[in-house]
Amino acid sequence: MAPTGGGDLERSCTSAVSDSIKVAPASGGIERIxxxxxxDAFEPHRHDTYALGLTLQGVQSFWYRGLVRYSQPGNVIVLHPDELHDGAAGTDEGLRYRMLYLPPEMLIGALGEKRRGLPFVPSPVIADRAFAASLGDAMRDLDGAIDTLQLDDVLTGIADALGRHADAAGMAPGRNYDQAAIRRTCDFLQAHFDRQVSSDELETVSGLDRFTLARQFRASLGTSPHRYLVMRRLERARGMIGSGKSLVDIALETGFSDQAHFTRHFKKANGMTPGRWANLRSRA
Known part of the structure; x- marks a missing residue:
């Protein structure tokens, strides 16, 4: 089955290539690779984002929610925030794919009033031409950023597609959480990712007590404020790898106490060490 994203996503490789990762410029909080x-590509790890992908060549194999899953070219992959998974090529042919990492707070507005939590898609491998085409458009040009107008289209298409495939319980309206308070908290954590942030500060920013904030934050975004802060540090660190700075300097500049602390968190979130990530980026 051919990929349905169109354009250069439909081209197949005629010869084997070295393992590599190409990282696109940041686009409003969305990461693309x-x-x-x-x-084997990635050890078990967790993101705090939706991981939305297109398998382009080969068979994509990964462990997710207790089962080994397989994605063929043209399939869409949907991994929910904070779900443990790994990744590998399912055949000797190797694997080529593109992935988009979408922060759930960016999705909430596009979902509209029809739901108040995050849509959960039970099957992580989906055959949906419209969904694949939407992701293909968003990931076609990895040399440029997604412009603001296109980003609105991307978020709308993803929200609609997740709604089509979410389970009935996941699409039922939930409690009316204070999304403005959660958004303020996200903005504050993004702005102060490189230092320690206290619960007192988040109470002041959000207007909620720390326990209410923790419950509403997790229910809305699938993660805790602390993990959200750590993941923003790692997001910034991934962007700095390849800049010529040492891993020690990157660790300290992004709020980690030392390189060992940075490496532990990086591996838990990305399934490989920052050194291996840097090596794979250099081959792209």
Whole structure:
């Protein structure tokens, strides 16, 4: 089955390539990559974002929610925030795919009033031409950023597609959480990712007591304020890898106490060490 994203996403490779990761410029908080792998690629890890992907060549194999899953070219992959998973090439041919990492707070506005939490898609591998085309458009140009107008289209298409495939319980209206308070908290954590942030500060910013904030934050975004802060540090660190700075300097500049602390968190969130990530980026 051919990929349905169109354009350069439909081209197949005629010869084997070295394992590599290409990282697109940041686009309003969305991260995008293209990866080539043979054998095992990622150890078990968790994101605090939706991971939305297109398998382009080969078979994509990954463990998710207790089962090994397989994605063929043209399939869409949907991994819910904070779900443990790994990744590998399912055949000796190797694997090529593109992935978009979408912060759930960016999705909430596009979902509209029809739901108040995050849509959960039970099957992580989906055959949906419209969904694949929407993701293909968003990931076609990895050399440029997604402009503001296109970003609105991307978020709308993703919200609609997740709604089509979410389970009935996941699409039922939930409690009316204070989304403005959660948004203020996200903005504050993004602005102060490189230092320690206290619960007192978040109470002042959000207007909620720390326990109410923790419950509403997790219910709305699938993660805790602390993990959200750590993941923003890692997001910034990934963008700095390849800049010529040492991993020690990157660790300290992004709020980690030392390189070992940085490496532990990076591996938990990305399934590989920052050193391996840097090596794979250099081959793209």
């Amino acid at each position: 293209e990866a080539h792998f043979h054998g």
